[in-house]
Amino acid sequence: MAMISGDNHGLRLAVRYTVLALIALIFIFPLVFMVMSSFKPDQQLLVDASSLRAFLPVGDISLNNYSAAFERAPVGLFVFNSVLVTGVTVALSLLICSAAGFAFVFINWKGRGVILSVLLATLIVPFETIAIPMLLMVSKLPWLGMEGLTWGWLNSYHVQIIPFIADGLTIFLFVQYFKDLPGELIEAARVEGASWFQIYRRIVMPLSGPILATAAILKFLAMYNQYLWPLMVTQEEGYRPVMVGLQYFFQLNIAWGEVMAYLSLITLPVLGFYLYLQKAFIASIASTGVKG
Amino acid sequence: MKFNKLVASAAILAWASAANATETLSMWYHGAGNEVELKLINEVIADFNAAQADWKVELQTFPQAAYNDSVVAGALAGNLPDILDVDGPVMPNWAWAGYMQPLKIDESKIANFLPGTKGIWNGQLYSIGLWDAAIALTTRQSILDELGLRKPTVDAPWTKDEFMAALDAAKASGKYEFALDLGTAWTGEWYPYAFSPLMQSFGGDIVDRSTYKTAEGALNGEAAQAFGAWWQGLFTGGYAQSTQDGADRDSGFASGKYAFSWNGNWAALGALSAHPDTVFLPPPDLGNGPKIGAASWQFGVSATSKFPEGAAAFIEFALDDKYLAAFSNGIGLIPATPTAAEMVDNYKAGGPLADFVTYSSKFGMVRPVTPGYVVQAKVFEKALADIAQGADVAATLDAAVDEINADIEKNSGYGH
Numbered sequence: 254m255a256m257i258s259g260d261n262h263g264l265r266l267a268v269r270y271t272v273l274a275l276i277a278l279i280f281i282f283p284l285v286f287m288v289m290s291s292f293k294p295d296q297q298l299l300v301d302a303s304s305l306r307a308f309l310p311v312g313d314i315s316l317n318n319y320s321a322a323f324e325r326a327p328v329g330l331f332v333f334n335s336v337l338v339t340g341v342t343v344a345l346s347l348l349i350c351s352a353a354g355f356a357f358v359f360i361n362w363k364g365r366g367v368i369l370s371v372l373l374a375t376l377i378v379p380f381e382t383i384a385i386p387m388l389l390m391v392s393k394l395p396w397l398g399m400e401g402l403t404w405g406w407l408n409s410y411h412v413q414i415i416p417f418i419a420d421g422l423t424i425f426l427f428v429q430y431f432k433d434l435p436g437e438l439i440e441a442a443r444v445e446g447a448s449w450f451q452i453y454r455r456i457v458m459p460l461s462g463p464i465l466a467t468a469a470i471l472k473f474l475a476m477y478n479q480y481l482w483p484l485m486v487t488q489e490e491g492y493r494p495v496m497v498g499l500q501y502f503f504q505l506n507i508a509w510g511e512v513m514a515y516l517s518l519i520t521l522p523v524l525g526f527y528l529y530l531q532k533a534f535i536a537s538i539a540s541t542g543v544k545g
Numbered sequence: 546m547k548f549n550k551l552v553a554s555a556a557i558l559a560w561a562s563a564a565n566a567t568e569t570l571s572m573w574y575h576g577a578g579n580e581v582e583l584k585l586i587n588e589v590i591a592d593f594n595a596a597q598a599d600w601k602v603e604l605q606t607f608p609q610a611a612y613n614d615s616v617v618a619g620a621l622a623g624n625l626p627d628i629l630d631v632d633g634p635v636m637p638n639w640a641w642a643g644y645m646q647p648l649k650i651d652e653s654k655i656a657n658f659l660p661g662t663k664g665i666w667n668g669q670l671y672s673i674g675l676w677d678a679a680i681a682l683t684t685r686q687s688i689l690d691e692l693g694l695r696k697p698t699v700d701a702p703w704t705k706d707e708f709m710a711a712l713d714a715a716k717a718s719g720k721y722e723f724a725l726d727l728g729t730a731w732t733g734e735w736y737p738y739a740f741s742p743l744m745q746s747f748g749g750d751i752v753d754r755s756t757y758k759t760a761e762g763a764l765n766g767e768a769a770q771a772f773g774a775w776w777q778g779l780f781t782g783g784y785a786q787s788t789q790d791g792a793d794r795d796s797g798f799a800s801g802k803y804a805f806s807w808n809g810n811w812a813a814l815g816a817l818s819a820h821p822d823t824v825f826l827p828p829p830d831l832g833n834g835p836k837i838g839a840a841s842w843q844f845g846v847s848a849t850s851k852f853p854e855g856a857a858a859f860i861e862f863a864l865d866d867k868y869l870a871a872f873s874n875g876i877g878l879i880p881a882t883p884t885a886a887e888m889v890d891n892y893k894a895g896g897p898l899a900d901f902v903t904y905s906s907k908f909g910m911v912r913p914v915t916p917g918y919v920v921q922a923k924v925f926e927k928a929l930a931d932i933a934q935g936a937d938v939a940a941t942l943d944a945a946v947d948e949i950n951a952d953i954e955k956n957s958g959y960g961h
Binding site: 296299300324325326385388389391392405407484485486488489490497498500501502503504505506507 | 573577579605607614618619622791796
């Protein structure tokens, strides 16, 4: 009986892993296709696309598409711009949104329920509906920089960062997470005379690793994939991010190999960031049920 | 007294140096990512900057696919450059929207330019192009011979019946997967550019050009309905594909998949290198004369430019035949003047692509010259794609007319 039960367990495991492996393959195939295609000349890439060869490093393999991609567009500059804008936005967003979430959950102040509701309501407003009013606003705002006081934020890094530091979703994530923290900890700290800032910095944030990772990854992806906003506010090539840069490759006759090489290159920072925070992200999903 | 003289002299000097100061002209161009095009435009700018001291042009390039959106965003933010380039059929929209101002250049200099290169709206010149593009019915002499077909000429193009007989012969030969490559893999502007002239050759149009206030009768009239039925028949009859793989569009004619290809002069050299006996036939006369699309990218001056005279000076400078020829040699498009065409091996008399110059000047027809075109083009594309997929012709064209008319009404007639 024990033998049969053990066999069943083994079979169940085998089936489970097979299904999981198949699902993983479905998700990984587009990435493999992209990377493999980036090494192939266009003609071969298109022929291979209709067979399993599309996923294999076979045929005329070279790095020519990569060198051509660097010749066609300032790839390094675009990646730098995206990483800079995304990195700064993520860092500031974690700081501001976690502080806001802390204030909503732990500090008693008049109207916080109403303001939180209004913040949550912004989640249903598509960005496209506010893009033009935002453009009109930022094109007239003052900025104090190295050149003194200037008017208009267009063609800058800060125009791509500041409007996206705080957002309803990230604040909501922190609010939900903070609600599950033991209230006794906060109360004890208050009794001991700790200030709100001390509680935020020394108690709440050290306990918030998983939600910080989740918020960071979601924000990173949203910012790294920005297209419409940077297209509207960066007329100078020097400030363009990777997604606007992708358009450099869509000429009349599209060089698909170069497109794949460019996509492979710009995917690297995303993969690296995700792998770095993977453990905390999974822990966060497991503990809060948040889906990314 | 001496001090006063000194101050006066200094003031005069300051004024004089200010008067002689070089003003910077900003320029936007759609060619980012296209190395050859960028090299050419940079050469024109460098020559202009070196040739005079009043103006200095500074270039900012954009990827073509994102260019129009960038200009619209720039206009909203009050951040347009002095000089911009604009796709010919889009120009009336930008002029109407207040993004562009009339172009003040010596019009005698463009008297011999191809008609499609002149961006005229409301009776005024707004933009001018250094080149034009043209479409031909591409095939091989050996195919014509093998199928026993008459080679059409400019004066005696194929009639609709002859064209269909040619497609029938190609289909019946069993040698080709499809008789005709229409390029349905390409979407967007390709549809109105390549296919609305076929409708015009039937006698229909995207919009009623006599008033530009309605599409009624033009896009759903008898001629347009006949075109729609014929268009649908190309697909249901198995002559062409309603959906096409991009790779087939790029290499299908070269590999012998198609007997005929409806394609532009930009693809002509590739076809010739695949098959040296490639011939570029005039468009068929489908009842109302042979027609092809005209107007490509052109240069104009933004409405907010502080230096329209400088911007116009640059554009006038760029109209020199040597630049028209250089662009043609570089990117394969048709030079705007016959004299420049003579400087280009491909397009000079007897050159392998000389037919395109003739087709452009004789059969070229600009797309509807109205600010509403940008919407009408999208409606037209959708209607043709739906009909190709089997949608009811009359109902689809009626729906397209309603959509276009609603847009015209919403925009108070677009100033017509």
